[in-house]
Amino acid sequence: MGDKKPDNVAWDEQKQKYNASILPYATNVSGPVIQIEDVGAFKQRGIQKAQKTFTAKYNELKEQWQDLVSEVELNNLIYSSKYSFEPIVGEVYHLYIGNDDNYFLSLIGPKEWNREFITSVRLNSDHKWVYLNKD
Secondary structure (H helix, E strand, O other): OOOOOOOOOOEEOOOOEEOHHHOOOOOOOOOOOOOOOOOHHHHHHHHHHHHHHHHHHHHHHHHHHHHHHHHHHHHHHHHHOEOOOOOOOOOEEEEEEOOOOOEEEEOOOHHHOOOEEEEEEEEOOOOOEEEOOOO
């Protein structure tokens, strides 16, 4: 057999000595069986949790995008409408459709006037128009 050691003998070639007593696993036939943990369940839970997180974040971003598009559309509509005054930040204004089918902004509320009312808006401190009663 020569210098070759049997498979169940723990021999450190670099230190030239037996190292079975310091190894973290059994080295003889009667030692406990080494079992590899099943990490499949851990991976599956991780995938499901990550997927829920990604889906929630996607839905948040989608909602923010829709809010931004709505905000841009409102501002384009108001800034392109007709008005003959300089709007004041924080004041409430009302959007109507005129007889010429063009939009116009007014200080007069919908209950005080018989015009086709669209919405009420307020100019915020960023000079962006916001819906008056929209949450």
